[in-house]
Amino acid sequence: MIAAAVAKGSFFDGSDGLGTQDTQANSATSEENFINFCSGKTLTNGLQNTDGSCNGIPMGNIPAKSAMISSILLNPQAGDTITAGTDFDVQVQTSNLVAGSFTNADTTYYSAPQDLQDGKVIGHTHITVQDLGDSLNPTTPPDPTQFAFFKGINDAGDGNGLLSAIVSGGLPAGNYRVCTMNSAANHQPVIMPVAQRGSQDDCNKFTVEGDGGETNAAANNGADGEAAANTAAEAVNDGPGAIVDDNGNASNSSSTISSSSFDDGQDQQQQEEDKNKNSRNKRRNLRFGERIFVA
Numbered sequence: 001m002i003a004a005a006v007a008k009g010s011f012f013d014g015s016d017g018l019g020t021q022d023t024q025a026n027s028a029t030s031e032e033n034f035i036n037f038c039s040g041k042t043l044t045n046g047l048q049n050t051d052g053s054c055n056g057i058p059m060g061n062i063p064a065k066s067a068m069i070s071s072i073l074l075n076p077q078a079g080d081t082i083t084a085g086t087d088f089d090v091q092v093q094t095s096n097l098v099a100g101s102f103t104n105a106d107t108t109y110y111s112a113p114q115d116l117q118d119g120k121v122i123g124h125t126h127i128t129v130q131d132l133g134d135s136l137n138p139t140t141p142p143d144p145t146q147f148a149f150f151k152g153i154n155d156a157g158d159g160n161g162l163l164s165a166i167v168s169g170g171l172p173a174g175n176y177r178v179c180t181m182n183s184a185a186n187h188q189p190v191i192m193p194v195a196q197r198g199s200q201d202d203c204n205k206f207t208v209e210g211d212g213g214e215t216n217a218a219a220n221n222g223a224d225g226e227a228a229a230n231t232a233a234e235a236v237n238d239g240p241g242a243i244v245d246d247n248g249n250a251s252n253s254s255s256t257i258s259s260s261s262f263d264d265g266q267d268q269q270q271q272e273e274d275k276n277k278n279s280r281n282k283r284r285n286l287r288f289g290e291r292i293f294v295a
């Protein structure tokens with residue numbers, strides 16, 4: 001590491017600094033800035049590992065307090081009633097998000113730090129809608145694996161922070177919550193400079209009424225939702241750097257990455273594994289047609 005890049009703040013557990021409280025947890029410390037924190041664990045490696053993983057990529061550039069992200073949903077509004085099975089727009093006005101930057105969610109998930117342009121976070125937002133069950137005010141948190149609609153918005157909207165996603169086909173009758181999930185380009189939740197602040201995200205609750213309306217294609221159990229999850233899972237199987245060429249064949253670029261700077265002696269074994277994956281992947285066609293924005 002370059003000395004100037006070492007964060008000395010990580011040397012201290014916070015037990016005798018300013019702001020110490022009796023009830024606080026002492027921070028973990030590392031004079032190496034946790035550079036080996038993920039050693040021996042399953043690395044995130046840009047993949048959406050459903051069993052969890054360890055990500056060693058820095059958090060990155062953080063905006064000034066004067067450029068913190070804020071959001072307000074314009075549609076659906078709080079308490080709205082929407083007709084079942086009818087298209088509607090989710091619209092959110094954001095501020096201080098340089099929207100429209102959306103990296104490959106299957107192979108570069110959390111793989112690079114948050115970054116800024118003109119002092120503002122470069123990234124995108126996600127819209128997620130969940131069925132709340134019998135009531136708009138349930139007391140049990142909704143299961144995060146279950147969603148009625150999900151979309152990563154990969155465009156810059158109107159260029160002034162107004163972003164939207166069409167819920168094509170609408171939703172079946174029910175009580176719902178719609179939320180934003182603002183993120184940096186590599187899909188990580190945005191990191192803000194101070195603790196005391198307003199939320200960077202917004203949620204509204206609304207009702208869908210009437211007959212008709214099927215499971216939305218972008219639900220966790222809809223065709224697009226399942227295809228996106230399958231693609232993410234295939235990328236995990238392919239390993240870091242999995243790519244798909246113009247013919248729809250997957251290959252793994254990580255074997256071409258020079259790893260001479262690593263001292264763990266596993267490079268050769270890794271390259272052998274990558275080679276095996278390549279030959280397997282070449283037999284496999286991209287099954288899911290159009291690319292689906294999964295995250």
Ligand SMILES: [Cu+2]
Nearest residue numbers: 152183187295
């Ligand atoms: Cu994303």
